[in-house]
């Protein structure tokens with residue numbers, strides 16, 4: 001996961017929610033992570049409710065549309081009735097002028113029905129396009145808000161498949177199918193009324209087709225639903241496989257694993273294709289059954305017509321009109337039943353999309369997240385294990401601590417704890433350096449503090465800004481809400497665009513003067529030497545920045561973002577002594593006046609901190625100032641001695 005600055009800033013890159021300031025308005029609460037490592041899929045009821053909400057957001061337009069479509073269907077009903085009357089005129093040897101009059105009426109009804117139908121479809125399409133735009137925005141916003149932990153567990157491919165393939169499936173259904181199906185449903189309902197008006201026995205005969213249609217539909221829905229869901233999952237897996245292969249292309253090529261990866265992509269594609277073919281085979285069998293149902297229905301209407309005409313109960317014209325009415329049902333019924341296919345696919349897609357929006361929905365109070373903004377342990381509904389010490393909000397809320405980890409244990413996979421009983425408190429404005437061998441658990445602590453992961457036991461809390469700190473005001477707008485916490489991670493990402501755009505991801509309204517000031521503060525004097533300065537293209541396809549320069553950009557972004565708490569996990573091993581000294585000074589400038597947790601990859605960073613916390617095998621083993629720890633002769637003193645001898649890091 002790229003993104004060195006993890007922040008609540010809406011313009012920020014890859015912006016999972018930053019940790020909460022307890023009590024702050026809109027403080028994000030940790031959403032419930034499902035036990036299985038997938039993003040949730042909404043229930044049918046929740047999906048239907050979301051669809052209804054989308055459509056009825058524009059309720060007046062919706063009501064007008066229904067009225068126009070109904071009027072169009074009523075006008076359409078006149079056609080078979082008028083044809084029936086014309087047959088009677090012919091049978092009874094009526095005047096040609098009479099025929100012409102009814103012919104003109106027929107033409108008028110047809111034109112009116114077409115105009116109203118067109119208008120209704122246009123209005124409905126407008127509602128649907130609006131609903132679709134809302135859906136796209138909701139899903140994209142929700143996807144950007146997804147906790148990194150959930151994205152990591154579910155796989156990026158799943159998220160990408162949802163915001164692309166699933167949105168497309170729903171788009172097709174909403175913009176193409178829904179308007180057509182709605183007007184078809186009106187036509188069916190009113191045609192049955194028209195048949196009944198001719199003679200109730202015609203309506204009864206028409207219903208003869210219904211049992212087979214209902215049975216066929218139920219048969220189809222039962223089988224196709226799971227198949228379509230599997231298709232969506234298989235497509236997500238294929239996307240995941242492709243993304244993984246492309247993202248790791250260099251590694252794949254250098255290790256000569258190209259063929260293996262191609263085979264894996266092919267395998268996942270074949271599975272998706274096989275499932276799609278199964279769906280098509282089901283659809284063909286379904287249409288066969290519908291054709292048989294129509295044959296039965298038309299046969300019944302004609303037989304009843306023959307019987308009624310023979311008994312003088314109805315005229316030949318009425319029987320003709322009845323047959324035409326039934327024939328008129330073929331199209332709409334076939335369309336509604338046939339489109340169930342698209343509706344099913346869209347339903348599967350919509351359930352996954354609504355799942356994304358619910359994955360980021362804030363749980364209500366009492367959902368396992370304390371009002372103080374504690375990060376509750378994952379698996380909120382598990383029974384407390386023996387030895388669990390569920391830390392209450394009261395227990396962890398301490399007025400002068402900006403970051404509190406209380407008795408925190410954590411495992412990436414069940415049963416494999418990488419942190420055990422970690423207690424860490426960082427006072428407001430304090431700079432704490434985390435020190436330890438590779439794999440000791442420093443980055444895991446940082447990610448827990450940032451809310452990227454949640455503890456399996458214990459509680460984590462990040463408090464707000466130090467009193468008296470001013471928000472950065474922008475010249476041309478209200479002051480931006482101050483972000484709570486931000487992280488500079490080991491993988492600094494330089495986003496494609498100009499240098500100025502890259503920096504403005506952290507502060508969209510910052511002026512060029514402010515950008516230059518931030519760059520100066522982190523000693524990025526090299527920017528001034530670039531021929532195009534802030535307009536220089538960086539990132540993919542642009543100027544390739546060395547790791548220490550990318551690091552300086554990340555630190556400048558911190559200055560522009562101005563968070564209260566910073567977690568710094570920069571590991572720039574490639575820089576020499578001069579580079580390291582520059583980066584240390586840049587970090588000091590970026591962290592000045594903030595609470596900071598610095599993962600000290602160079603012990604010079606630890607020496608400059610207010611306090612050093614030493615970790616070993618997932619536990620805190622020492623804590624104190626640099627001088628105190630050196631004097632005790634413990635693990636830190638040994639690390640320091642080794643570092644001074646130049647055998648570690650430098």
Ligand SMILES: Nc1ncnc2c1ncn2[C@@H]1O[C@H](COP(=O)(O)OP(=O)(O)OP(=O)(O)O)[C@@H](O)[C@H]1O
Pocket residue numbers: 412413418436437438439440441442443444445
């Ligand atoms: N995403 C992950 N999935 C599974 N295990 C992980 C993951 N990330 C880290 N670990 C494991 O957790 C343990 C602690 O790793 P962590 O990265 O927190 O240590 P660290 O002290 O920051 O190390 P380094 O200085 O090398 O970054 C290690 O055993 C590591 O292998």
